[in-house]
Amino acid sequence: MKANWTLVLLPPMLFCFLLLGGTQFLFIRAGFFEDLGIGLIGDELVFSNYVTVFTDPFYLDALILNIKVSSVVVICGLLCAYPVAYVIARMQSEQWAMILLAAIVVSSFVTIVIKVLGLIIIFGSDGALNRTLLALGLVDEPLKIVGNAYGVVVGLMHYVLGFMVLMLFSVIQTIPRSLEEAALIHGASPYRMFMRVVFPLSLPGVATSALIVFNLCMGAFVSAALLGGGRVLTLPVVIERAIVLDTEYAMGGTLSAILLISVVLINILSIWLLNRFRKARLVIT
């Protein structure tokens, strides 16, 4: 009867893998045609687009900005999401924990463009935040957040915080509370207990969620395009412009391939580093 399940698996597998392989192959191939502008492409496979990308500082800057913004979001995201996840995981009342988690689920279920719309209303130069700050006399002139990299970071934070809290919650929940109590009884301060017991045990989960969030940020388009006000040119924004505004289809393909490859490479690199780190620690202890 075992062949049964293989037969069940085969049709969806063929369909999905054909779609995956076919589309990825064709678009990477498309990036190798020479881009003649205004929607025209050459007939031969050449490297000219790749040469352009790696010699033109405009494209390289976009990639570097992309990596910088994503890293900032991962770090700020961890700093904000970890305390929230910890508090929910260690909450006395189960009902309250459920309510807090439900609030996160509700907020991550809202369509991203609508949330960005709300963020613009709040953080815009004439927005609720600036009016409050001005009324309180905390600032003399409105803070400029929407339309620069800060705005993009705010938008991406909003995009990933919910996921991060849920992921970290499920990690911290698996750490037995008795370990914390044992450390406290033996005289560790709460700070020391956290740094030596809880945090190290949650580290694999922290690393995984950081990686997932980094991936999300690298490819994030809506927040970057709208909260950057068209002035923060991360790679996804540059790709959209190449295709929609400049109709450079081949160039768009090349840039997409570079985005995809850099995401994959950074992932492989960090997994490799994590494994080394783990092995090194094993040797020490």
Next chain:
Amino acid sequence: MRRRKLLPKVLVGSVVGLVYLFLLAPVIVVAGASFDGGKSVAGRAFLQFPPSDLTLYWYENIQPRLWEALGVSVSVAAVAATVGTVLGVPAALGIVRSNLPGKTLIATLFRAPLQIPFIVIGIAFLQTYYFFADAVGFGLQGTFAGLALGHVFVATPYVVGSVGAALQRFDVRLEEAALSLGANRLTTFRRVTLPIIMPGIYAGALFAFMVSFGDVPISLFLASATYTTLPLEIFHGMEFDFDAAVLAISTVVLLGSLVVLYFIQRIVGLDVLLRSGGNG
């Protein structure tokens, strides 16, 4: 001693409070501002929160274009969730139950669409449609099928993930019991296996629906003037000229999502979403 304990508590408490404020405020602000009469500056309406006067003006002035886009969004998401489930459930069963060599690789490849940035997926599908238009004279660019196919591609992994998780928790002895008591394989599947993995299927289909419904970067390349989705309309509205009715239709969508979440809570419980959310 008490003092030393108080400070970290206040600090952590305020971080938690700020995170929740940050997460929920935009939603509340959109809903609130949609009832604002707005002041007109240079022919454009600027809405504010808290609203200065309450009016349903913008709700009465939601353009038919936006309603049509909402219709397209719901249909595309429904197709993506349905086809995603039809593909994803057997795939998950096959991955968990069969003993094919390289099962981990197969599972990874099924999850692959979620590792690819959505904007890259949009371009890849567009290039593929152009390739077919060139090669055989028929491409799917600008058609409903073309748009839906791109969404199916990203919807399926969510179903595979959550149904796979449900199957892994599944106690196989339940099936063995049914079989030994004389049920045939089909009956066993229909009466034992399916009801148990049903919450996983619901959760996966729901995730698929929401991801498809909210998507901008894929639709950006696959939609056309005839088939455009609501998030795309809102996106273009924010990028070019802002129509305040967008806030009104966003509030309609918000209410819709709350109703959906309420029914999910009633039927299967929100914790199903929590349990299967992490491995999407």
